[in-house]
Amino acid sequence: MRTELLKLAGLPSAWVAAALGLLIPPLLVTLNARAAPAGTDTGFLELTVGVLGPLVLGTIAAGSEYRGGQIRTSLVCVPSRARLLAAKTGAVTLTVAVTAALSAVLTLDVAGALTGGAGPRIAGVVVYWVLAALLAYGITLLTRSGVLPLTVLIVNTTAVSFSYLLTKVTPLAAYLPDLAGARMYLHDMDTPGDLAPVTGGLVMAAWVAALLGVAGYVFHRRDA
Amino acid sequence: MSTARAELLKLVTLPALALTAGLTWGLTALLALVADGADPIPYVRAGFLVLGVLAASSEYEGGQLRTTLLGTPRRARLQLAKALALALVTTPVAVVTVLLAGAGGAAYLVLITLLAAGVATVLRHALAGVVVVLGYYYVLGPFVRDRFDDGLWLPAAWALAAWCAATAAVLRRDA
Amino acid sequence: MTGQTRDRRAGRCRTSCTPAPYGRAARPASDQGPISRSGPRSDVAGPGLALTGGVITIEHISKRRGRTTILSDVGFGARPGRVTGFLGPNGAGKSSTLRILLGLDRAQQGTALIAGRPFAAWRRPLTVVGALLDEGGAHRSRTGRAHLRWVAASNGLARSRVDEVLDLVGLADAAGKRVGSYSLGMGRRLGLAAALLGDPAVLVLDEPVNGLDAGGIRWMREFLRRRAAEGATVLLSSHLMGELAETVDDVVVIDRGRIIADGTLREVTGAHPSLEDAYFALTSAGTRGPR
Numbered sequence: 001m002r003t004e005l006l007k008l009a010g011l012p013s014a015w016v017a018a019a020l021g022l023l024i025p026p027l028l029v030t031l032n033a034r035a036a037p038a039g040t041d042t043g044f045l046e047l048t049v050g051v052l053g054p055l056v057l058g059t060i061a062a063g064s065e066y067r068g069g070q071i072r073t074s075l076v077c078v079p080s081r082a083r084l085l086a087a088k089t090g091a092v093t094l095t096v097a098v099t100a101a102l103s104a105v106l107t108l109d110v111a112g113a114l115t116g117g118a119g120p121r122i123a124g125v126v127v128y129w130v131l132a133a134l135l136a137y138g139i140t141l142l143t144r145s146g147v148l149p150l151t152v153l154i155v156n157t158t159a160v161s162f163s164y165l166l167t168k169v170t171p172l173a174a175y176l177p178d179l180a181g182a183r184m185y186l187h188d189m190d191t192p193g194d195l196a197p198v199t200g201g202l203v204m205a206a207w208v209a210a211l212l213g214v215a216g217y218v219f220h221r222r223d224a
Numbered sequence: 225m226s227t228a229r230a231e232l233l234k235l236v237t238l239p240a241l242a243l244t245a246g247l248t249w250g251l252t253a254l255l256a257l258v259a260d261g262a263d264p265i266p267y268v269r270a271g272f273l274v275l276g277v278l279a280a281s282s283e284y285e286g287g288q289l290r291t292t293l294l295g296t297p298r299r300a301r302l303q304l305a306k307a308l309a310l311a312l313v314t315t316p317v318a319v320v321t322v323l324l325a326g327a328g329g330a331a332y333l334v335l336i337t338l339l340a341a342g343v344a345t346v347l348r349h350a351l352a353g354v355v356v357v358l359g360y361y362y363v364l365g366p367f368v369r370d371r372f373d374d375g376l377w378l379p380a381a382w383a384l385a386a387w388c389a390a391t392a393a394v395l396r397r398d399a
Numbered sequence: 400m401t402g403q404t405r406d407r408r409a410g411r412c413r414t415s416c417t418p419a420p421y422g423r424a425a426r427p428a429s430d431q432g433p434i435s436r437s438g439p440r441s442d443v444a445g446p447g448l449a450l451t452g453g454v455i456t457i458e459h460i461s462k463r464r465g466r467t468t469i470l471s472d473v474g475f476g477a478r479p480g481r482v483t484g485f486l487g488p489n490g491a492g493k494s495s496t497l498r499i500l501l502g503l504d505r506a507q508q509g510t511a512l513i514a515g516r517p518f519a520a521w522r523r524p525l526t527v528v529g530a531l532l533d534e535g536g537a538h539r540s541r542t543g544r545a546h547l548r549w550v551a552a553s554n555g556l557a558r559s560r561v562d563e564v565l566d567l568v569g570l571a572d573a574a575g576k577r578v579g580s581y582s583l584g585m586g587r588r589l590g591l592a593a594a595l596l597g598d599p600a601v602l603v604l605d606e607p608v609n610g611l612d613a614g615g616i617r618w619m620r621e622f623l624r625r626r627a628a629e630g631a632t633v634l635l636s637s638h639l640m641g642e643l644a645e646t647v648d649d650v651v652v653i654d655r656g657r658i659i660a661d662g663t664l665r666e667v668t669g670a671h672p673s674l675e676d677a678y679f680a681l682t683s684a685g686t687r688g689p690r
Contacts, residue, residue: 052363147351150355151270151354151358155267155362226555229553238541285539286534287532287535288537290532291536291550293503294503294524295550399503
C-alpha cells in the first residue's frame with residue numbers, strides 16, 4: 001500500500017484536491033457567516049460542500065492509472081489486480097481521512113462550533129468524505145473517464161442537488177448514498193424518512209461496497 | 225474561412241461532444257417532466273460548461289495542437305476560428321435545451337460554454353477544467369451571483385475575458 | 400519594412416528576420432543557387448517556391464529554457480532532391496530545432512526559413528511543408544478519416560485528397576476506425592498521411608521510423624527516397640545510424656545543442672568505416688551511458 005501512497009503523493013493534482021478539501025469549507029463558513037444565522041448544522045453544511053476535494057482525489061486516483069499506460073507498469077509490479085485495487089483503495093482512504101479530520105476541525109473552529117459533543121459528528125464527516133471519495137473512485141474506474149462522474153458528483157453535492165430533487169418524487173431517494181451518508185453528521189435535514197446516523201452511514205457504505213465490487217470485477221476482466 | 229470550417233469539423237466529429245449534448249437534452253426533458261415548477265436550467269448549465277471544457281481540452285490530447293498549428297500557424301486567427309465554431313455548434317444545442325426546459329436563455333448558455341472553453345484552454349486539461357469551472361459555478365457561484373443582477377453582460381464579459389486569457393496563453397506557449 | 404513587420408507578426412523569429420518580398424526569396428547563406436522545381440506544385444504554393452525550390456535554411460538559432468541553453472548557434476540547410484539526415488543523441492536538440500523550424504516553438508535568436516519564408520508566413524503551409532512529429536497528433540476518439548478531413552479543410556484542400564493519401568500510406572481499410580484503436584505503426588502512417596495531404600515539396604520528419612516494424616521501415620525509406628528523387632526536400636531526424644545511412648544523401652550532426660558536422664554522407668563518414676563509427680567519434684554518445 002505504501003507504493004500507492006507514494007504514487008498519489010507524486011501527483012500534483014492530488015495535492016490540489018487535498019487543498020480543496022481542506023480550504024473550501026472554512027472559506028465557505030466565513031463567506032456564509034454574514035448571510036445565514038447559526039443553527040444546529042453550522043459548519044457541517046459547509047463540510048458537505050467541501051467533499052469536492054475528496055471527490056476529485058478519488059477521480060484522480062482512478063484516472064491516473066489509465067493515463068500513459070501506467071497501468072501496465074503497475075500490473076507488472078503487482079500482478080494481482082485485486083491486491084492493486086485494495087492497495088489503492090487503502091491509499092485513498094487514508095489520505096482522505098486525514099484531510100477530512102483536519103478540515104473538520106479547522107472549519108468548526110472557524111464556525112465557532114468546536115464543542116465537546118462535536119466528536120461523533122466529526123467522525124461522521126470523516127466517514128462521509130472517505131466513502132464519497134471511494135464512490136468517485138469506483139465510478140471513474142468503471143467509466144474510465146473522470147469527467148462524467150466528477151461532473152455529476154460535483155453538481156449533486158452543491159446547492160443544485162439531483163438527489164434532493166428526487167426526494168420530491170419518491171421518498172426512496174432518501175436512501176441515495178449522499179443523502180443517507182449526510183445523516184451521519186447533519187441533524188437538520190429536509191428529506192423524508194428518519195435515518196439514524198449509523199443507519200445512514202451503513203446505507204452509504206453499502207452503496208460504495210457494491211460499486212467497488214462491480215468496478216473491481218470489471219477492472220479484473222478488462223484488458224489493460 | 226477554412227480554419228473555421230476545420231474547427232467545425234473537429235467539433236462535429238468528436239463523439240464526447242455529441243454525448244454531452246444528448247445527455248444534457250435528456251436531463252432537461254426529464255427534469256422538466258418530473259420536477260414541476262423547478263427551473264431545470266441551474267442543473268443543466270453543467271452540461272454546457274462540460275461541453276465547453278471538452279471541446280477546448282480535446283485539442284491537447286494526443287498532441288493534436290501540433291497538427292493544428294502545422295496547418296494554421298497564426299494562432300490568433302486560430303483562436304478566433306475556434307470561438308466562432310464553438311458558438312455556432314453550441315447555439316442549436318442551447319436552443320433545443322431552452323425549448324425542452326421551457327425557460328432560460330440560449331445566449332446565456334452559449335456564453336458560458338465559451339467561458340468554460342477559455343478556461344480549459346488555459347488549463348489544457350479536461351479534468352482540471354471541469355473542477356475549476358464547475359467549482360466556480362456551483363460552489364462559489366451562489367455567493368458571487370447574489371451581488372449582481374441577471375443581465376447578460378456579465379457572462380459575456382467573463383467569457384470575453386476567459387477567451388482573451390486563453391488566446392494570450394496560446395500565443396505565448398510552446399506548442 | 401512592411402514585409403518584415405508581417406513576418407514578425409506571423410512568424411516566430413525575433414531578430415534578423417529576412418523579409419521575403421512576394422515572388423522573390425532572400426538569399427540564404429548556404430544556398431547553392433536557385434533550384435527550380437517544375438510541375439503543378441509551384442502554382443499551389445506560389446512563385447517563391449518555384450524559384451528557390453523547397454530550400455530549408457536555418458541560421459544562428461539559439462534557444463534557452465530558463466537557465467539551460469538548448470540550442471546554440473545552430474545553422475544548416477536542406478536542399479531539394481536530397482534526403483538530409485539530422486543526427487544526434489537523445490536530448491541533443493533535434494526535436495527542438497525542428498519544432499522551431501515549424502513554428503511550434505520560439506527561438507530567442509536566429510532564423511529558420513522554408514523556401515525563403517518563416518513557416519508562419521505561408522498562407523497554406525500544408526501545401527509547402529508536410530511534417531511528421533513524434534506524437535501521433537490525432538485525437539483518439541475520432542476516426543482516421545475524420546481526422547484527415549479536418550486537416551484537409553484547414554488548408555482548403557480537396558476532400559478527394561483524403562482518400563488519395565489513405566491509399567498512399569495503406570490505411571484505407573482502417574480509416575473508419577477510431578484512432579485510439581490504431582497500432583503504433585498505423586498511427587505514424589496516419590501522421591504521414593496528414594503530412595502528405597497538401598502534396599508538399601518539403602517533408603520534415605522527426606524520428607519517422609520510430610515504432611515501425613521492418614516492413615514499415617523499408618517502406619518509409621523507399622518512400623522518402625522516391626519523394627526526394629521527384630524533387631522534394633526531405634529532412635529527417637533520427638538516432639538510428641544504420642537505417643539513416645541507407646536513406647540519406649546529406650548528414651547534419653548535432654550534439655548538446657551545437658552542430659558538429661554538416662556535409663554529404665561521404666564527407667561526414669570520412670575515414671571511418673561507417674556512419675555509426677563517425678557518429679560516435681564526433682559526439683559524446685559513445686562515452687555516456689544510455690539516456
